[in-house]
Amino acid sequence: xxxxxxPAGADxxxxxxxxxxxxxxxxxxxxxxxxxxxxxxxxxxxxxxLGWLLCAPAALVMVLVTAYPIIxxxxxxxxxxxxxFPDQREFIGLENYVTVLTNEFWWTAFGVTMLITVVTVxxxxxxxMGLALIMHRTLVGRGIVRTAALIPxxxxxxxxxxxxxxAWTPGTGYLANLFSEGAPLTERASSLAIIMLAEIWKTTxxxxxxxxxxxxxxxxxxxxxxxxxxxxxxxxxxxxxxxxMKPAILVALLFRTLDAFRVFxxxxxxTAGGNExxxxxxxxxxxxxxxxxxxxxxxxxxxIFLTVAIIAFxxxxxxxxxxxxxxxxxxx
Amino acid sequence: xxxxxLDKVSKKFPDGTVAVADVDLxxxxxxxxxxxxxxxCGMSTxxxxxxxxxxxxxxxxxxxxxxxxxxxxRDRDIAMVFQSYALYPNMTVRENMxxxxxxxxxxxxxxxxxxxxxxxxxxxxxxxxxxxxNLSGGQRQRVAMGRAIVRQPKAFLMDEPLSNLDAKLRVQxxxxxxxxxxxxxxxxxxxxxxxxxAMTLGDRVVxxxxxAVQQVGPPQELYDHPRNLFVxxxxxxxxxxxxxxxxxxxxxxxxxGDVPIGERVRRELEGADAPRELILGIRPEHxxxxxxxxxxxxxxxxxxxxxxxxxESMGSDKYVYFTxxxxxxxxxxxxxxxxxxxxxxxxxAGASLVTRLSAExxxxxxxHRRVWFNLExxxxxxxxxxxxxxxxxxxxxxxxxx
Ligand SMILES: Nc1ncnc2c1ncn2[C@@H]1O[C@H](COP(=O)(O)OP(=O)(O)O)[C@@H](O)[C@H]1O
Ligand SMILES: [Mg+2]
Numbered sequence: 001x002x003x004x005x006x007p008a009g010a011d012x013x014x015x016x017x018x019x020x021x022x023x024x025x026x027x028x029x030x031x032x033x034x035x036x037x038x039x040x041x042x043x044x045x046x047x048x049x050l051g052w053l054l055c056a057p058a059a060l061v062m063v064l065v066t067a068y069p070i071i072x073x074x075x076x077x078x079x080x081x082x083x084x085f086p087d088q089r090e091f092i093g094l095e096n097y098v099t100v101l102t103n104e105f106w107w108t109a110f111g112v113t114m115l116i117t118v119v120t121v122x123x124x125x126x127x128x129m130g131l132a133l134i135m136h137r138t139l140v141g142r143g144i145v146r147t148a149a150l151i152p153x154x155x156x157x158x159x160x161x162x163x164x165x166x167a168w169t170p171g172t173g174y175l176a177n178l179f180s181e182g183a184p185l186t187e188r189a190s191s192l193a194i195i196m197l198a199e200i201w202k203t204t205x206x207x208x209x210x211x212x213x214x215x216x217x218x219x220x221x222x223x224x225x226x227x228x229x230x231x232x233x234x235x236x237x238x239x240x241x242x243x244x245m246k247p248a249i250l251v252a253l254l255f256r257t258l259d260a261f262r263v264f265x266x267x268x269x270x271t272a273g274g275n276e277x278x279x280x281x282x283x284x285x286x287x288x289x290x291x292x293x294x295x296x297x298x299x300x301x302x303x304i305f306l307t308v309a310i311i312a313f314x315x316x317x318x319x320x321x322x323x324x325x326x327x328x329x330x331x332x
Numbered sequence: 333x334x335x336x337x338l339d340k341v342s343k344k345f346p347d348g349t350v351a352v353a354d355v356d357l358x359x360x361x362x363x364x365x366x367x368x369x370x371x372x373c374g375m376s377t378x379x380x381x382x383x384x385x386x387x388x389x390x391x392x393x394x395x396x397x398x399x400x401x402x403x404x405x406r407d408r409d410i411a412m413v414f415q416s417y418a419l420y421p422n423m424t425v426r427e428n429m430x431x432x433x434x435x436x437x438x439x440x441x442x443x444x445x446x447x448x449x450x451x452x453x454x455x456x457x458x459x460x461x462x463x464x465x466n467l468s469g470g471q472r473q474r475v476a477m478g479r480a481i482v483r484q485p486k487a488f489l490m491d492e493p494l495s496n497l498d499a500k501l502r503v504q505x506x507x508x509x510x511x512x513x514x515x516x517x518x519x520x521x522x523x524x525x526x527x528x529x530a531m532t533l534g535d536r537v538v539x540x541x542x543x544a545v546q547q548v549g550p551p552q553e554l555y556d557h558p559r560n561l562f563v564x565x566x567x568x569x570x571x572x573x574x575x576x577x578x579x580x581x582x583x584x585x586x587x588x589g590d591v592p593i594g595e596r597v598r599r600e601l602e603g604a605d606a607p608r609e610l611i612l613g614i615r616p617e618h619x620x621x622x623x624x625x626x627x628x629x630x631x632x633x634x635x636x637x638x639x640x641x642x643x644e645s646m647g648s649d650k651y652v653y654f655t656x657x658x659x660x661x662x663x664x665x666x667x668x669x670x671x672x673x674x675x676x677x678x679x680x681a682g683a684s685l686v687t688r689l690s691a692e693x694x695x696x697x698x699x700h701r702r703v704w705f706n707l708e709x710x711x712x713x714x715x716x717x718x719x720x721x722x723x724x725x726x727x728x729x730x731x732x733x734x
Contacts, residue, residue, distance in 0.1 A: 221414045221415075222418050224414070225479075226420075228412040229411075229432035229479070230405075239420075243420070244421060
């Protein structure tokens with residue numbers, strides 16, 4: 001999907017001016033039509049109109065910069081379109097999807113991506129929670145602790161990935177010398193482990209940051225009440241903090257899952273997808289940019305998009321019942 | 333059921349703040365004790381130390397005769413009620429009330445029975461399956477009480493439990509709390525900064541200021557015999573009037589005229605380092621319209637004349653505000669009380685004198701009126717340390733005592 005971002009992005013300013021001017025014209029007759037009703041409803045109507053008007057430019061720009069590439073990708077994915085053979089371009093319906101979904105490389109990459117997603121997000125959740133608790137509870141040197149914890153997140157992923165690669169290069173890398181005889185980045189299992197390690201190292205601070213925002217939502221009195229009610233530290237954590245933090249945890253999980261599913265930089269630098277360590281994004285990149293096969297590459301992009309959308313949908317569905325107090329009794 | 337003893341308990345926070353300083357307090361089994369003071373005076377900290385939510389910096393805390401300084405809150409068997417209610421938002425009312433019992437690993441049947449009992453007492457039965465988000469403030473407060481009483485703990489600690497309620501509900505809940513405490517007979521420590529709550533609820537009231545206990549006693553005793561300027565100004569609504577008084581030729585020169593003093597006060601003022609200036613304190617109800625005073629009573633007080641500023645008729649009596657000239661009373665305590673006016677509507681050190689006269693008084697705004705006041709009910713304070721000079725063996729004796 002990344003290839004489409006550039007042309008659409010260039011159109012932003014032109015689109016924006018066009019949008020806001022049409023929006024203004026559209027609003028005038030609507031307001032006139034509203035006259036003749038009771039003043040209250042007219043007021044309300046005008047207010048709603050204004051609301052729409054105010055967010056219309058932003059919404060339209062957003063739709064344009066995201067919808068255009070998405071629709072373009074879908075359009076490309078329905079064609080046989082290989083830049084090496086441009087004259088064979090042809091609309092072929094869902095044939096690309098059949099090709100991709102019956103391909104074992106795709107499923108291997110999908111499995112690798114899933115594995116990386118599940119393992120890294122799970123580990124990050126646990127570590128991030130620990131880190132968040134430490135940052136939340138630290139009284140002395142709060143600033144230093146927080147800054148230190150956030151450093152990995154501040155480093156550009158590619159730079160960090162290179163440092164991991166050098167660290168694991170036999171002969172010169174300090175980690176390679178310390179832990180292994182062979183070349184860990186040339187074997188599948190160890191490569192995957194290192195990729196996940198790099199991912200976790202890099203994004204745990206982000207998770208911690210989101211969880212810390214959730215921790216701040218837990219009222220101090222609630223924990224005090226639980227203490228006097230006889231709860232141990234662990235019971236306070238599981239029975240009071242976690243339920244109150246649940247929405248924040250879900251947001252953190254959603255963000256991280258979506259991010260993790262699109263893992264690319266670390267794999268690109270560490271193994272370049274060798275030894276069956278490609279993620280789906282890696283595979284799409286290889287087809288789209290290196291293979292110049294726009295049809296197959298776009299198909300993969302669309303499939304990644306769909307998977308991500310499904311993940312997001314599941315999380316958002318979970319949200320509906322997650323916020324405390326938002327059970328059906330409230331709607332009564 | 334247990335007694336609670338604080339023995340020179342102090343709290344110093346890591347940032348150097350001394351929130352509680354050498355508090356000595358013995359709370360008898362079943363007693364209802366109120367901690368009251370302006371906000372920030374260390375009441376919550378004291379309560380948290382009793383509950384075990386804050387470490388005790390020095391001193392000893394004993395519950396039922398046992399030193400509990402190092403015990404975790406869960407091992408102290410104490411229930412606490414918070415101003416914010418602190419209900420678990422993810423649990424229903426039933427689950428909230430059952431929470432301490434479940435943690436105590438009671439069996440389901442017992443838990444259910446106890447929760448239902450407590451719900452009945454607090455009229456919560458119909459609300460048992462609701463979430464806290466769907467309750468009104470008063471209902472939430474009752475759930476918080478319910479969660480405290482289901483366990484039958486050794487003591488209740490309540491930190492401004494009614495402060496978030498509106499005035500009417502607060503009065504209602506006050507009686508609920510009072511009745512509940514009498515029924516259960518559980519030792520209770522109740523924190524408030526509302527002096528009406530303090531006066532009406534407790535067996536004994538502890539007045540705190542800046543982390544130190546000012547005076548401990550039954551409400552009436554604090555009202556009649558305040559040990560110092562702070563207590564005198566804090567208790568009472570409208571508050572005590574304070575006037576500047578200069579000591580001259582064995583008399584006190586005040587805005588209300590020259591006040592004679594008796595032997596005892598004279599002796600107090602004899603020393604070389606005795607104060608030359610005092611603060612005279614007198615409560616609104618110790619004034620009366622001079623016309624309505626009989627001769628016998630008249631001899632116990634003195635009279636002055638002043639312009640009437642405002643008359644508020646309460647039906648049973650009249651609050652009359654007089655404008656008085658002269659130097660204002662000034663002391664650290666009075667400034668502090670004025671700054672905390674949110675808690676008690678402190679009017680004492682202002683330019684106007686608040687008096688409570690009989691309803692029969694024909695007083696009208698704009699008039700000059702002769703007013704009598706009772707010299708036996710006067711308090712004299714040393715402005716440098718706030719000490720009540722008219723107090724003798726714990727009893728206030730007025731200015732004329734020999
Ligand atoms: N954790 C803390 N660190 C430093 N100072 C504190 C802390 N908690 C309370 N204090 C200070 O201690 C004093 C007493 O606080 P508190 O007991 O909460 O007052 P209140 O009597 O209103 O309940 C206040 O001046 C407050 O600023
Ligand atoms: Mg407090």
